[in-house]
Amino acid sequence: MRFTEHPILDFERVRGREVTIYFEGKPIKAYEGETIATALHAAGIRIFQHSTKKHRPRGLFCAIGKCSSCLMKVNGIPNVRTCITLVEEGMQIERQDEKPVLPKTSKPPKWKEPPRIEADVVVIGGGPAGMMAAIHARDAGAKVILLDENPMLGGQLVKQTHKFFGKREQFAGVRGIKIAEILSEELKKRDIEVFLETSAIMLLQDGDEKLVVGVRKNKELVEFKGKTVVVATGAMERMIPFENNDLPGVYGAGAIQTLMNTYGVKPGDRVLIVGAGNVGLILAYQLYQAGVKVEAIVEAMPKIGGYFVHAAKVRRLGIPILTRHTILRAEGKEKVERAVVAQLDENWNVVPGSEKVFEVDVIALAVGLRPSIELLHQIGCQIKYVPELGGHVVIRDSRMETTIKGIFVAGDSAEIEEATTAMLEGKIAGISAALAAGVASPGWLKEVEKTQRELEEFRSGPFGRKVLEGLKKVVVE
Amino acid sequence: MNEIPHYLREGYLTVEELKKYVGLPSEERLRQRPVAVPECPQEIPCTPCKEICPTNAVLMEHPNAVPLVDYEKCIGCSLCVQICPGLAFFMVHYIGDKARVTMPHEVLPVPEVGEEVILLNRVGEEVGTGKVVTVIPREKSKGDTPIITVEMPVELAWEVRAVKVVRE
Numbered sequence: 001m002r003f004t005e006h007p008i009l010d011f012e013r014v015r016g017r018e019v020t021i022y023f024e025g026k027p028i029k030a031y032e033g034e035t036i037a038t039a040l041h042a043a044g045i046r047i048f049q050h051s052t053k054k055h056r057p058r059g060l061f062c063a064i065g066k067c068s069s070c071l072m073k074v075n076g077i078p079n080v081r082t083c084i085t086l087v088e089e090g091m092q093i094e095r096q097d098e099k100p101v102l103p104k105t106s107k108p109p110k111w112k113e114p115p116r117i118e119a120d121v122v123v124i125g126g127g128p129a130g131m132m133a134a135i136h137a138r139d140a141g142a143k144v145i146l147l148d149e150n151p152m153l154g155g156q157l158v159k160q161t162h163k164f165f166g167k168r169e170q171f172a173g174v175r176g177i178k179i180a181e182i183l184s185e186e187l188k189k190r191d192i193e194v195f196l197e198t199s200a201i202m203l204l205q206d207g208d209e210k211l212v213v214g215v216r217k218n219k220e221l222v223e224f225k226g227k228t229v230v231v232a233t234g235a236m237e238r239m240i241p242f243e244n245n246d247l248p249g250v251y252g253a254g255a256i257q258t259l260m261n262t263y264g265v266k267p268g269d270r271v272l273i274v275g276a277g278n279v280g281l282i283l284a285y286q287l288y289q290a291g292v293k294v295e296a297i298v299e300a301m302p303k304i305g306g307y308f309v310h311a312a313k314v315r316r317l318g319i320p321i322l323t324r325h326t327i328l329r330a331e332g333k334e335k336v337e338r339a340v341v342a343q344l345d346e347n348w349n350v351v352p353g354s355e356k357v358f359e360v361d362v363i364a365l366a367v368g369l370r371p372s373i374e375l376l377h378q379i380g381c382q383i384k385y386v387p388e389l390g391g392h393v394v395i396r397d398s399r400m401e402t403t404i405k406g407i408f409v410a411g412d413s414a415e416i417e418e419a420t421t422a423m424l425e426g427k428i429a430g431i432s433a434a435l436a437a438g439v440a441s442p443g444w445l446k447e448v449e450k451t452q453r454e455l456e457e458f459r460s461g462p463f464g465r466k467v468l469e470g471l472k473k474v475v476v477e
Numbered sequence: 478m479n480e481i482p483h484y485l486r487e488g489y490l491t492v493e494e495l496k497k498y499v500g501l502p503s504e505e506r507l508r509q510r511p512v513a514v515p516e517c518p519q520e521i522p523c524t525p526c527k528e529i530c531p532t533n534a535v536l537m538e539h540p541n542a543v544p545l546v547d548y549e550k551c552i553g554c555s556l557c558v559q560i561c562p563g564l565a566f567f568m569v570h571y572i573g574d575k576a577r578v579t580m581p582h583e584v585l586p587v588p589e590v591g592e593e594v595i596l597l598n599r600v601g602e603e604v605g606t607g608k609v610v611t612v613i614p615r616e617k618s619k620g621d622t623p624i625i626t627v628e629m630p631v632e633l634a635w636e637v638r639a640v641k642v643v644r645e
Binding site for chain 1: 518563
């Protein structure tokens with residue numbers, strides 16, 4: 001289930017030392033630097049828990065720490081997010097089958113006097129938006145701290161093996177994985193302090209300043225105090241209703257990319273993809289590159305939603321795209337064994353007798369994302385539901401400042417768009433946060449305005465129209 | 478409701494659509510030397526092909542415009558094929574009763590010069606066999622994408638857009 005050869009990636013080079021972990025007492029080979037969920041997948045284990053009431057099997061879904069389907073008991077501690085927790089020699093992993101109980105002997109993190117780290121700008125999220133925010137806030141003169149709950153920097157860039165669009169000065173023609181490396185390097189050059197495996201669990205107003213409460217490695221409480229904060233927490237995968245959509249083997253598209261492109265583990269042998277937006281199309285191509293058979297891409301809309309060129313790439317490799325088709329149900333006992341799809345008529349009703357059965361062990365949902373706004377919500381930023389932007393988003397001004405002074409937003413947590421726009425927004429938010437912290441000279445406003453023009457240009461085509469419509473509803477001056 | 482173009486319903490261009498949206502080089506031009514053809518009919522924010530072209534043969538009024546190639550200015554250098562993030566540029570060259578098509582090839586194995594490969598059309602159907610005449614490996618490619626040139630019967634030049642390498 002692990003790759004040895006890949007046209008773009010070299011996993012042998014990145015895999016760490018071999019370690020042994022134990023799943024319900026049975027030894028499993030794993031590599032340092034990979035997550036528990038990855039190692040279990042490589043060993044063919046798909047069922048991570050059973051639901052408490054109906055005891056239905058559950059497996060990995062999002063693989064980036066944003067949902068609850070991968071929670072397992074690790075070294076006796078329940079509810080560990082195995083998708084973002086790295087393996088360690090001798091770890092004991094168990095399925096959660098009942099309501100989990102914290103063992104009496106385990107100690108929760110100490111709440112008294114946690115270490116407090118201070119900066120001008122605290123950036124939450126180490127993806128394209130967060131990294132660009134940190135880099136540019138630093139360049140504008142701010143002391144910057146960046147935290148991310150994942151074990152590596154890059155956010156979703158680390159699984160983007162395709163080349164980016166846009167202008168060459170905006171990394172067009174460069175693969176996402178390479179952009180992650182370039183930006184990480186830029187952070188290093190600037191001595192920006194980075195806290196990985198650190199989850200921001202609270203965002204508070206503390207006098208004129210902000211306090212971010214973080215938990216490091218599930219154990220240690222850390223406080224980050226900043227004059228301003230940039231929230232770049234990304235997005236999470238959407239789910240759609242269909243029968244058995246909770247079976248192990250139904251994944252968010254991003255989870256498959258994580259398994260396959262970040263860790264070099266095959267998600268399965270035969271895949272059905274739901275959704276022909278860019279994510280679904282790119283995923284199909286990546287699966288083909290990894291030697292996995294894609295049976296079809298189904299899309300409920302009457303046309304392909306992503307870039308045509310991505311569609312052409314997968315069609316010429318023989319992967320069918322069925323527009324006006326939807327998934328009816330997943331079938332299988334303990335995990336996906338089949339997918340049943342059907343055609344839709346012009347009123348979105350299933351055409352009787354149009355059912356098709358695909359023998360697949362993986363169903364990938366690429367049906368869109370919604371912004372992760374939990375921290376912004378919790379501190380009280382004004383929120384609005386804007387479907388064009390992917391759901392609930394925060395009101396902000398053209399410099400990405402929310403309705404709470406000193407709190408900025410960027411990237412997918414601001415609205416669902418491209419990594420390129422996330423990077424541009426990150427730059428705007430980072431400089432603006434440094435300005436608001438009172439550490440950047442007013443001359444930096446020019447750079448903000450230049451970046452705003454670049455964003456405008458990127459969004460000026462048909463693909464930007466929907467976002468621009470949505471932005472009219474949330475951007476205030 | 479607006480009519481949805483075939484290529485957005487099906488995910489591939491027909492040769493008729495190519496003529497309509499992109500415009501094809503003349504037979505005479507195709508015989509002179511390789512010429513780049515953009516199979517990119519949709520307005521997306523993307524400009525590397527225009528930026529990399531050494532002779533300004535790629536025409537684009539704004540960053541979201543559809544790239545069109547001035548076939549007379551094109552020198553057939555293949556940089557656009559190498560850099561294109563959408564893998565949507567190809568080069569075509571007619572030589573006698575053969576055609577040489579240059580295309581990106583980002584899957585394994587990468588064929589070797591002289592190797593016989595299975596030719597795939599825009600919907601992945603096998604339409605014949607061809608011989609690989611040039612390979613620019615990933616390391617030497619401007620856009621980190623290996624590109625290959627495959628010789629095939631001239632009548633397949635506007636059908637074949639991918640190959641499959643089968644070893645035993």
